[in-house]
Amino acid sequence: MITRVVVPVVIGLLYVVVMSLIREPHRRRFNAVMLAGAGGAYLSGGGLDGWEFAFTAVITYCAYRGLDSWTFIGVGWLLHTAWDVLHHLKGNPIIPFAHDSSFGCAICDPVIALWCLRGGPSVVDLIRSRPGPLKGSGGVTTVQ
Template sequence: MSSVATVVAPLLIGALYALLMSMIREPHRRAFNAIMVAGAGAAYLSGGGLGGWEYLFAALITYCAFRGLQSWTFIGIAWLLHTASDVLHHLKGHPIVPFAHDSSLGCAICDPVIALWCLRGGPDLLAFLRGRSSARGGELAT
């Protein structure tokens, strides 16, 4: 895979994740995302190659995910913690997908996009896009 695709694909995946999550109405969107990041926090437990540190990261992310049931900020923090874990795994551990050498790198690029969306409160991007397209349509009609 080219270096451009190595960066662009994970960025697009992060954006697509936020876009698809916009299909879930609040307050369920926040709860669903707390569950998603809790699962992501446990992704390396089956052999990430960093020993006991895997459990510390999983516990910390799980705590943030639990707090995320009431706060988008904690979900964003959890995704940033997962990003740090991805970087460590890319540099020193095993990849998140065993047969894809750069999968942890891709995850480390994707996760901050999701984190930023969460830190902004997990806004409904579909409504935002609909609003922009209807505003453009109104401009064209006048």
């Protein structure tokens, strides 16, 4: 059970770290494209008939608006989370041969959404700029 939750969270965190390597404004635009792709993930047999097309249209709108807004990207990932839950309960999994894949996606997506709703900051830059006990001392500490 713990791996069903921990692994998707780790995947979400890895996504955030990798995306942090892309400089702005390209990071936001690239994430908008990723959201658009995720919006069509269930089209090939999600099991919810015409609703799959309606959902894809909503996510496409969020992705388009996301080209200029991290908030729309974050909202889109939260909508995708709800869609994952619905598929886990009533539809087909996002990966046909992995029964719990929609459940995992529903755990992973909010991690990405929260990062997007914070403006998609570079966690790499945040770590680099964080003052540490040895920062600026050349690695040598002195006792006074």
